[in-house]
Amino acid sequence: MDLGIAGKWAIVCASSKGLGLGCARALAAEGVNLVMNGRTAETLEAAADAVRRDFGVDVRAVAADITTEAGRAEVLAQCAAPDILVTNAGGPPPGLWSEWEREDFIRALDANMLSPIAMMKAVLPGMMTRKWGRVVNITSQSVKSPIAVLGLSNAARAGLTGYVAGTARQVAGAGVVVNNLLPGIHATDRAVSLDTGVAQARGISLEEARTARSATIPAGRYGSTAEFGATCAFMCSQFAGYMVGQNILLDGGAINATL
Numbered sequence: 264m265d266l267g268i269a270g271k272w273a274i275v276c277a278s279s280k281g282l283g284l285g286c287a288r289a290l291a292a293e294g295v296n297l298v299m300n301g302r303t304a305e306t307l308e309a310a311a312d313a314v315r316r317d318f319g320v321d322v323r324a325v326a327a328d329i330t331t332e333a334g335r336a337e338v339l340a341q342c343a344a345p346d347i348l349v350t351n352a353g354g355p356p357p358g359l360w361s362e363w364e365r366e367d368f369i370r371a372l373d374a375n376m377l378s379p380i381a382m383m384k385a386v387l388p389g390m391m392t393r394k395w396g397r398v399v400n401i402t403s404q405s406v407k408s409p410i411a412v413l414g415l416s417n418a419a420r421a422g423l424t425g426y427v428a429g430t431a432r433q434v435a436g437a438g439v440v441v442n443n444l445l446p447g448i449h450a451t452d453r454a455v456s457l458d459t460g461v462a463q464a465r466g467i468s469l470e471e472a473r474t475a476r477s478a479t480i481p482a483g484r485y486g487s488t489a490e491f492g493a494t495c496a497f498m499c500s501q502f503a504g505y506m507v508g509q510n511i512l513l514d515g516g517a518i519n520a521t522l
């Protein structure tokens with residue numbers, strides 16, 4: 264299926280590894296040129312080189328912290344008028360509701376709510392003028408079903424979800440669609456780090472923690488970054504123009520809900 268977006272430009276935030284990289288690679292496979300981003304220059308350059316080599320698209324790699332104003336300015340300087348924006352950043356650390364202080368919430372809000380909002384605010388006006396745009400925010404299944412130890416994530420992403428619900432409907436008339444993509448557990452470094460925490464807390468091995476978690480998922484496994492990226496690419500396609508303000512859950516059936 265040709266998604267009809269070859270030759271367009273996409274900014275994919277936090278895309279040197281994991282889910283962001285999955286999205287970047289799936290867009291590149293459709294002929295989309297990319298601005299890729301991550302904080303660690305070496306990892307980012309390697310990921311960008313692989314995308315150039317595998318798909319032959321233009322890739323501008325920006326090593327910067329997307330949760331800072333300066334970092335976002337560096338990214339936007341490489342492509343002020345993208346057709347597609349995928350927002351993403353690292354997730355907040357796990358913890359306990361009684362331990363988090365104001366500063367912890369501010370950090371989480373900055374990373375997982377205010378940074379994506381700032382990126383959208385920067386690119387939406389141009390997309391609206393050009394009458395075409397696609398925004399996908401990588402959030403989490405935690406907006407549908409809270410993950411107790413990830414209260415900072417639950418809170419920040421719920422805020423972003425509320426913002427998108429209203430904003431998506433304000434820009435849809437200009438041909439710009441904004442949606443959220445909600446990962447359940449996927450096989451990335453983030454999953455390794457969360458599973459390591461569980462393994463340490465329960466005195467079991469990492470493999471045992473992974474097996475126990477897989478058993479709670481109807482699909483019986485973790486999602487892959489390629490599956491995640493393919494869904495993102497569809498949400499950025501010509502065919503997604505009537506999908507407005509939606510929260511698309513990719514969780515292998517883990518959340519037991521009818522809707």
Ligand code: NAP
Pocket residue numbers: 276277278279280281282283300301302303304306327328329330351352353354355401402403404446447448449450451452453454
């Ligand atoms: P990951 O494998 O740890 O990859 C994170 C990527 O983001 C890396 O490329 C990292 O590179 C980059 N990054 C992190 N912080 C950044 C920052 N401040 N500025 C720029 N780049 C940054 O994580 P992931 O599993 O892909 O997760 C992506 C997002 O989805 C996270 O918010 C996570 O909480 C959420 N999520 C993941 C899962 C899952 O199962 N994997 C489930 C639900 C939600 P550098 O470290 O070099 O910057």
